[in-house]
Amino acid sequence: MAPAKIDLKTPKGTRDWDGQAIVLREKIFNTIKTVFERHGAVTIDTPVFELKEILTGKYGEDSKLIYDLADQGGELSSLRYDLTVPFARYVAQNGLQQIRRYHIAKVYRRDQPAVAKGRMREFYQCDFDIAGTYDAMIPDSEIIKIIIQIFEALGWNGRYTIKTNHRKILDGIFQVCGVPEDKIRSISSAVDKLDKMPWADVKKEMVSEKGLPEEVADRIGEWVVLKGGKDLLEKLQKDESLAANESMKQGMTDMGLLFEYLDCYKGALDAVSFDLSLARGLDYYTGIIYEVVTEGSAPSAPADGAAPAAKSKPKKKGKSSEDDDRSDDPTVGVGSVAAGGRYDNLVGMFSGKGQIPCVGISFGVDRIYSITQARMAAEKAAEPRPNKTDVFVMAFGGKGFDGMLKDRMKICDQLWEAGISTEMLHKVKPKLQAQFKAADTNKVPFAVILGEEELAAGQVKLKQMGLGENHPEKEGVLVAITDLVGEIRRRLDQMHRLEQMTQSASGLRVVDGVRAHKSCTGPTAM
């Protein structure tokens, strides 16, 4: 067939993940997954596409961003927009009364891509949700504990803030300030932009665009700029007009419980900010809402080296761009790396039966990846090895050397059977230099070098790569073939122990394969 003249690229807003990027991303996935499992979660895997009607009416005006499959006969389907709606469909379809599930998978949004901001059309979400009828704020507090454990495990010690608010408090404030019931959601959306624009601009949007009387906007403005902790809750409780509002009462009781419960989780209160400007875009939230921001709140340099977006890019005023309304998306927004909240009515929308209350959190891995990668670069952290090959089997000989292919194969076979990651060059007569180069490319730590004479004596040379000029074992050591597996294991174990010590001392404390409780620090006093 003649070569086709086609443009070799992935579709707009998508990318291939490979090299160091996918190694680091997999480590982040493992870290997140380990914490989810530490909290009793099971995982589920739903199809990449759902029946179109399942997604209809769940995303407000963002529904236009949904990817549809072509109508090729049969059912109409669409690619999933998030993992929450498929989860609610799953819970309703199976009549589940309770489940803690996590789901790490790709979602799809036919949005204008902005690679530098980490906004792609295909991107990963890592979701954890607790469904079931439980006592108030107990699951909600555990979600905060999970958020903390994940960012601590990622080495972001203290460099993040969990912003929280409560939909019922927001609604109460809007009611008390005099916002008409039918404007509450759109005023809420305007408030959500306070992390990106000053109050004056938000007020202008409320008044000029959304037709709110100026004095109502001013009253809102007194409250929504406030942030704090328990102190802020007490301030709200002391305000008589707020305290009399039914929605406020419910919200304040919840937040009171939250602060009480977080006090039982070491350091949790320090990580949380009660922030009245947090509103979140999606309609379906009914209680507490979360959003995690980090000090690197401007988008970090993405993997492909494109220039990072300016830290405080001026926003076009007076334009209700969809761009600004994407607060429901943890991978977009300014510095939001995770987001979620309580949604007690979504499962019931599907089942038509009783409600199954839910609360959850979604981690935006692409953004976490970009920030982690930028920090590792700044801290000059050692890059992970591209593959897991521990041993490169080589051969070397003088004139008339036949390449010892079958001998190399047999040594590889022995190591593979022992579970040791091993490669050799797929050439009959490889040059020594080509073999060392291949090993070096993948930073393989050990070489096994075969020679005719040594092999005749039942020996091979084992050489640790990259030893200094003066190291006594720089040239390698002779090892009996019968001892080879044991000797390599001994040296690998030593190397892994060393790596672990270095890792736990540095930023990214990635729990990678090793059972979590072995690599974590000791017990903490109560």
Add this chain to the structure above:
Amino acid sequence: MAPAKIDLKTPKGTRDWDGQAIVLREKIFNTIKTVFERHGAVTIDTPVFELKEILTGKYGEDSKLIYDLADQGGELSSLRYDLTVPFARYVAQNGLQQIRRYHIAKVYRRDQPAVAKGRMREFYQCDFDIAGTYDAMIPDSEIIKIIIQIFEALGWNGRYTIKTNHRKILDGIFQVCGVPEDKIRSISSAVDKLDKMPWADVKKEMVSEKGLPEEVADRIGEWVVLKGGKDLLEKLQKDESLAANESMKQGMTDMGLLFEYLDCYKGALDAVSFDLSLARGLDYYTGIIYEVVTEGSAPSAPADGAAPAAKSKPKKKGKSSEDDDRSDDPTVGVGSVAAGGRYDNLVGMFSGKGQIPCVGISFGVDRIYSITQARMAAEKAAEPRPNKTDVFVMAFGGKGFDGMLKDRMKICDQLWEAGISTEMLHKVKPKLQAQFKAADTNKVPFAVILGEEELAAGQVKLKQMGLGENHPEKEGVLVAITDLVGEIRRRLDQMHRLEQMTQSASGLRVVDGVRAHKSCTGPTAM
């Protein structure tokens, strides 16, 4: 919002994976991944959809099974049909000269689903491919070693056969027998059905449908029913008319090298059958082809309990149904659990430049899952736990008992911080029975039980679940809170050691998180 009246289901040919099914499937993924990594593979992640033109002209008449995305403006895209074409696109796009990559991901085929046969529209493939210019048959032999290591790691000891053949040998036989050049691929497709229908039917298809002279078909029939090992190769080499054919010569040289090289890999020759009836459907193969079949060659009972298909379902004769032509699909076919081969021209179709030779294998995980699950059921193997919770924290008290919520939270916090998977019931005042029931549902091995008195003395009760009536620790043991983490770790380590011993003694030797070289058996003599 009023509950919508919608049909709660996943789209046709798709399913949710959950419960025991996903736990087992993840273990299979990990087993496969561990072996891939043992052979130096890196992983890549390509988008779920590709530009439509990338897929065009790669799948012959199966192209009609490709899912297209709706035209919503912009580029036309389609869901990937396999992982091979995206891999070739990736290699060409990045101008790579060599790579060993694995990719575990979903692919999409708008085919008639057959759940009982494990044929879904969305299903997983696990692919491993070696791209690069190397010496003949060295990478090809390593692929066979990988196949063997994976099925051994899955515990299928000896219960599978790797069928191999060579496209150049097949083509040579067809040429020597007198098949016109333009009929070679369609005659090849007919031959591929020999695992499903007798020679008489295949011959009829060749003669009646494909217009091959009967005497040509008869000559083909003498060869393609043969299978064996080195002996069969020698038989071919001894035939003068075959030996004179250029294509045959190349194919026979390759197969000769294969047998030589496999002799270096312990037990490899025993696992391989040289089978002249193996043809494989896809056009792009250019050299060796593989297909792995297992003794459970009829589809096993699928996870949803539907009846398995009959072992030798009679085929409709004289009908060239697409059903029968799906030999390129490792998850379909009768008993094929993995398939692949050498494709030296595909990357060049994209790059338009020099060829990058490739050889690879694709494992059909859904089929492997079904067979593994059926075998575990038959062997009454212990089902894996649904989640990883190791400890359930409970409280118990008499009249006026307040539920000790905050004390439970603090104990959970201590265990989570130590990396121990822990749950508690999210109730303020849970009943003891409800707590035990929750722990029992997830088969949680340990309970920590709080009581007012014990707590006042700085102690809690640690109870291993499911101990017999006469066990001295049946009621649990009192442990100081300061020793709790250490005591639980000690008991968990003991439990895991026990589990590992049991696992390596039983069928599924799943390498699960633990570093591979620790869980494998000792070195093998050369």
